[in-house]
Amino acid sequence: MLKLPEPAELITAGDKEILVVTNADLRESANVPCWPVYQSFSEALEKELNAQGYKMKRAHPYHEDRKHGFISSQKEGSELFSRIDPDAPLIVLLTAWQYSHHIAPSLSKHRGPILLMANFDGTWPGLVGMLCMAGTLTSLGVSYSRLWSEKCEDDFFKQGLATWLKDGKLDQDTSYLSDVTADHPLMKSEAGQDGIKVGEYILKHKAILGLHDTFCMGMMNGFFPVKALSDIGMPLESLSQSALLVEMEKVPAELREACLKFYEDRGMQFQWGSDSATELTREQVLEQCAMMIAMARIVTRFGLTAVGVQYQQGLKDCCAASDFAEGAIGSTERFPIPDEDGSIICEGKPIPCINEVDMGTAIPQAMLFRLLDAMGLPSETTLHDVRWGSEYEGTFYWDFEISGAVPFEHIKGGIAGSKGYRQPAMFFPKGGSTIAGQGKAGTFVWARAHYEGTDVFMHIGTGMAHELPEAEWTRRSQATNAEWPLMNATLDGLGRDDLMAGHQSNHITIAYVPEDKLAYVLKAFVAQALTQGIKVKIAGTAKDML
Numbered sequence: 256m257l258k259l260p261e262p263a264e265l266i267t268a269g270d271k272e273i274l275v276v277t278n279a280d281l282r283e284s285a286n287v288p289c290w291p292v293y294q295s296f297s298e299a300l301e302k303e304l305n306a307q308g309y310k311m312k313r314a315h316p317y318h319e320d321r322k323h324g325f326i327s328s329q330k331e332g333s334e335l336f337s338r339i340d341p342d343a344p345l346i347v348l349l350t351a352w353q354y355s356h357h358i359a360p361s362l363s364k365h366r367g368p369i370l371l372m373a374n375f376d377g378t379w380p381g382l383v384g385m386l387c388m389a390g391t392l393t394s395l396g397v398s399y400s401r402l403w404s405e406k407c408e409d410d411f412f413k414q415g416l417a418t419w420l421k422d423g424k425l426d427q428d429t430s431y432l433s434d435v436t437a438d439h440p441l442m443k444s445e446a447g448q449d450g451i452k453v454g455e456y457i458l459k460h461k462a463i464l465g466l467h468d469t470f471c472m473g474m475m476n477g478f479f480p481v482k483a484l485s486d487i488g489m490p491l492e493s494l495s496q497s498a499l500l501v502e503m504e505k506v507p508a509e510l511r512e513a514c515l516k517f518y519e520d521r522g523m524q525f526q527w528g529s530d531s532a533t534e535l536t537r538e539q540v541l542e543q544c545a546m547m548i549a550m551a552r553i554v555t556r557f558g559l560t561a562v563g564v565q566y567q568q569g570l571k572d573c574c575a576a577s578d579f580a581e582g583a584i585g586s587t588e589r590f591p592i593p594d595e596d597g598s599i600i601c602e603g604k605p606i607p608c609i610n611e612v613d614m615g616t617a618i619p620q621a622m623l624f625r626l627l628d629a630m631g632l633p634s635e636t637t638l639h640d641v642r643w644g645s646e647y648e649g650t651f652y653w654d655f656e657i658s659g660a661v662p663f664e665h666i667k668g669g670i671a672g673s674k675g676y677r678q679p680a681m682f683f684p685k686g687g688s689t690i691a692g693q694g695k696a697g698t699f700v701w702a703r704a705h706y707e708g709t710d711v712f713m714h715i716g717t718g719m720a721h722e723l724p725e726a727e728w729t730r731r732s733q734a735t736n737a738e739w740p741l742m743n744a745t746l747d748g749l750g751r752d753d754l755m756a757g758h759q760s761n762h763i764t765i766a767y768v769p770e771d772k773l774a775y776v777l778k779a780f781v782a783q784a785l786t787q788g789i790k791v792k793i794a795g796t797a798k799d800m801l
């Protein structure tokens with residue numbers, strides 16, 4: 256006799272009714288403060304749905320005891336979706352950072368139309384969350400539509416919503432992306448030939464990606480199939496955060512102190528306090544110094560090209576945040592880290608650091624490092640969150656803001672221009688310093704890899720970082736997370752709505768490249784990617800440089 260729980264009553268949508276679900280963080284300390292922004296945006300969306308003759312039906316309630324109404328675990332998401340009519344039209348409204356794995360496996364079985372809807376607002380990483388979910392569903396092969404708006408009052412949004420309501424589908428314009436294939440004439444150019452050599456080098460010698468745990472913050476889009484990584488010559492060395500803790504324990508107190516002194520002597524502006532629950536303390540940064548030293552030792556031990564720490568879940572309750580260690584290890588100007596035999600590890604070179612162990616950035620970061628280093632060019636790389644953006648004097652500037660640290664070389668003024676703030680307690684109970692500051696001006700190559708099946712795709716483009724006037728930079732920094740580094744950027748030949756329409760991730764990879772070398776590096780990088788078997792899409796006007 257088969258015994259399964261009785262099926263619960265289905266949550267259905269009536270005629271002209273749309274179900275709405277909202278997903279967020281696993282950390283309740285983040286969900287509570289994010290709820291008011293959801294509420295006001297959800298009211299604005301409801302108003303427009305009503306204006307278009309539809310009703311909004313929330314598929315799950317506000318939890319009085321938890322002080323928010325977000326889905327906050329995979330367990331909760333799966334249970335909820337077991338009760339949702341699989342054919343109902345569904346809006347996934349995202350206004351805060353969200354763990355895609357809470358609901359993506361359920362969305363992949365949903366048959367009705369799905370609209371991912373983000374508030375284009377910097378207060379919390381809501382649009383960051385939507386882009387993560389979009390990338391995740393693309394990788395899972397799920398059909399969905401996406402839309403975004405600042406206040407649900409603009410025509411672009413209203414028309415997009417009307418189309419989705421009528422057709423159950425909204426195709427955004429992604430014509431800023433063009434395919435580049437291995438028969439492109441660039442492959443025969445000098446730059447192309449250089450790129451082919453670097454690609455072949457990686458295929459032959461491998462670029463090993465050492466990641467301490469995986470699946471950071473539910474980013475299913477950041478966890479690639481092992482075959483995909485192996486096919487492009489960039490296999491995974493799967494490490495454990497517990498091994499990192501063991502390695503950190505071995506770092507003596509004097510070495511931690513010497514490391515911190517190195518940065519203080521060079522003018523890093525740590526914002527010290529005394530209450531470690533909310534302020535930055537020396538103990539927290541000394542722990543981060545031990546983490547960087549441990550990471551570097553693991554790099555040599557395993558022959559890694561790049562290293563990353565999942566950090567957030569698990570380690571956040573054991574030690575200070577990884578950010579200072581991550582930004583500092585990825586810098587060329589770095590405390591000389593002795594291996595246990597006394598030799599200095601990777602002297603004079605950055606060690607590519609893969610924040611949030613996101614394989615979609617590990618691929619372009621490790622590739623760009625190898626290419627730029629081989630060309631004798633600055634080779635520091637980072638990812639940023641696609642956090643927000645707005646116009647200043649008639650031009651739209653992105654706010655690219657990673658949640659903690661970039662290499663010092665990416666900050667105006669380097670080490671002396673960087674401020675170390677305590678990571679916000681709502682995300683990071685054990686504190687730890689960030690490396691914050693204004694992103695320095697300059698041209699760059701940007702990229703993002705994602706997977707479809709076991710194929711690796713990469714979007715590649717060029718752009719320019721701008722040092723906006725201090726008051727404008729401060730406005731943007733304070734409207735987001737002032738503790739984190741903020742770069743203002745324009746992307747060549749594509750605007751806000753292009754990237755929002757076609758980007759497959761919450762993250763974007765950046766490597767500064769001198770302007771007179773930009774076209775050469777771009778061509779070489781595209782050739783390198785094609786050689787490694789990656790399917791390339793070039794973005795905006797970067798294609799004119801090929």
Ligand SMILES: C[C@H](O)[C@@H](O)[C@@H](O)C(=O)CO
Pocket residue numbers: 352380383472611640657658682761762
């Ligand atoms: C602390 C936050 O959760 C951030 O870590 C989050 O917005 C991200 O970085 C997403 O990439």
